[in-house]
Amino acid sequence: MAKVKSKWVCTECGYETAGYLGKCPECGSWGSLVEETQFVSSKDSKTQDEFINREKPELLKDIQIGEEVRVSTNISEFDRILGGGLVQGSITLIAGDPGIGKSTILLQTSGELCKNNKKVLYISAEESASQLKLRAQRLDINSDNLYIYPQTSLESIKAQIEETLPDVVVVDSIQAIYSQNISSSAGSVSQIRECCNILMQIAKSKNITVLVIGHVTKDGSIAGPKVLEHMVDTVIYFEGDKYKSYRMLRSMKNRFGNTSEVGIFEMHSNGLQEVKNPNELFLNERSQVAVPGSAIIVTNEGTRPLLVEIQALVGTTPYPSPRRVTNGVDTSRVLQILAVLEKRVGLNLSKQDVYVNVTGGIDVSEPAADLGIALAVATCARDVVVDPQTVIIGEIGLSGEIHPVNNIEKRLNEAVTSGFKKAIIPFANKIDYEKIDIVPVKRLIDAISACVSKV
Numbered sequence: 001m002a003k004v005k006s007k008w009v010c011t012e013c014g015y016e017t018a019g020y021l022g023k024c025p026e027c028g029s030w031g032s033l034v035e036e037t038q039f040v041s042s043k044d045s046k047t048q049d050e051f052i053n054r055e056k057p058e059l060l061k062d063i064q065i066g067e068e069v070r071v072s073t074n075i076s077e078f079d080r081i082l083g084g085g086l087v088q089g090s091i092t093l094i095a096g097d098p099g100i101g102k103s104t105i106l107l108q109t110s111g112e113l114c115k116n117n118k119k120v121l122y123i124s125a126e127e128s129a130s131q132l133k134l135r136a137q138r139l140d141i142n143s144d145n146l147y148i149y150p151q152t153s154l155e156s157i158k159a160q161i162e163e164t165l166p167d168v169v170v171v172d173s174i175q176a177i178y179s180q181n182i183s184s185s186a187g188s189v190s191q192i193r194e195c196c197n198i199l200m201q202i203a204k205s206k207n208i209t210v211l212v213i214g215h216v217t218k219d220g221s222i223a224g225p226k227v228l229e230h231m232v233d234t235v236i237y238f239e240g241d242k243y244k245s246y247r248m249l250r251s252m253k254n255r256f257g258n259t260s261e262v263g264i265f266e267m268h269s270n271g272l273q274e275v276k277n278p279n280e281l282f283l284n285e286r287s288q289v290a291v292p293g294s295a296i297i298v299t300n301e302g303t304r305p306l307l308v309e310i311q312a313l314v315g316t317t318p319y320p321s322p323r324r325v326t327n328g329v330d331t332s333r334v335l336q337i338l339a340v341l342e343k344r345v346g347l348n349l350s351k352q353d354v355y356v357n358v359t360g361g362i363d364v365s366e367p368a369a370d371l372g373i374a375l376a377v378a379t380c381a382r383d384v385v386v387d388p389q390t391v392i393i394g395e396i397g398l399s400g401e402i403h404p405v406n407n408i409e410k411r412l413n414e415a416v417t418s419g420f421k422k423a424i425i426p427f428a429n430k431i432d433y434e435k436i437d438i439v440p441v442k443r444l445i446d447a448i449s450a451c452v453s454k455v
């Protein structure tokens with residue numbers, strides 16, 4: 001007879017415990033544990049023998065590997081993030097906030113895959129077939145090879161995949177489908193894990209490429225895609241400011257390619273369009289006259305360098321302890337740079353509020369942005385400007401020394417393409433380069449005197 005078992009599961013990280021806890025001991029989230037009930041079959045353990053797979057392990061040297069087959073999505077930004085297209089038989093998770101454009105990009109991708117003679121089965125668990133048809137019309141997708149299946153039951157989906165035998169399956173979304181084998185509701189950690197597991201088995205056993213959509217949730221009411229990350233082959237986050245039109249695809253995990261690649265799209269009335277030259281997009285919002293507290297850096301996101309503006313605002317604080325607010329850069333990194341500026345450059349920030357912002361809504365995580373952040377803060381504090389034709393590249397050490405960065409030539413090429421005339425670079429990266437005026441610097445203080453002028 002089946003008995004009911006109850007457990008508490010963290011919707012953020014999947015941590016399980018027997019009783020309720022206010023804070024998850026694994027990921028530290030508050031109020032993220034929800035109760036899930038499960039029917040456990042009380043079968044005799046001897047009868048479990050039938051579940052044992054009698055396959056033997058193989059010697060590594062004897063294992064034959066098939067050729068990795070990639071399918072192009074015809075969307076070059078998407079292909080680049082995937083490492084050159086979708087790998088056949090792989091499972092990819094596309095995660096992002098609701099309304100960011102996940103269904104749109106995957107419907108467009110489905111349309112393009114059909115043009116490459118692939119049979120695509122789009123499982124729509126959130127929208128009806130007619131809603132999808134309307135969206136497809138808006139995106140100008142008209143294909144004989146695209147099957148739409150509005151369904152939420154995993155068992156029906158599995159049966160349909162076996163019957164249709166498509167090349168690619170899109171599941172929109174993993175939180176809306178459910179398996180009869182699990183008693184908890186759709187969107188719970190157990191449900192999405194089970195559904196992902198079954199989809200993974202289908203992908204591997206039938207060599208079908210599976211694309212799964214997962215909503216990122218902040219309130220914790222439905223389980224987030226975090227709990228699936230370790231199961232799938234590729235994890236792609238769809239990010240961006242919902243209030244601005246551009247979106248960024250960022251690969252966080254890729255078993256078949258580079259991570260930290262970004263692809264940039266812009267949302268139009270007829271769908272997402274690739275942005276071939278993102279620097280224009282990020283820099284055209286920049287003020288044309290030089291202002292204190294602005295520095296242009298060249299960050300290297302994946303294989304492509306990006307020019308972005310760092311802005312800083314420094315002012316006397318009205319609070320007992322000064323505020324440090326950052327947007328797009330890591331706060332602790334900024335705190336470290338501020339400490340170096342105080343100690344090695346003599347800039348007194350102890351009574352000053354400091355705000356640092358990366359324009360364009362993008363996140364800059366690499367240390368090569370340090371020097372740009374330091375110069376933005378220093379110029380604002382001293383009311384001077386960085387020459388607007390200059391790009392700043394370099395990592396700052398705790399003694400105020402400038403460390404080298406990778407891919408310097410690629411970054412400089414990008415600065416030249418965007419019309420910059422001068423580059424402040426780490427001394428250790430010094431190269432012969434004629435197209436731009438290069439200023440190699442050893443210390444933070446040298447960088448400040450090399451590129452700063454009075455307003």
Ligand code: TYD
Pocket residue numbers: 096097098099100101102103104105135138139267268269270271272
């Ligand atoms: P959608 O793909 O439905 O988001 P998700 O699946 O991630 O929840 O995108 C929703 C938003 O995109 C919606 O606010 C409308 C907008 N949109 C456009 O601006 N142009 C378009 O062509 C389409 C299809 C959507």
Ligand code: MG
Pocket residue numbers: 102103104126172
């Ligand atoms: Mg959607």
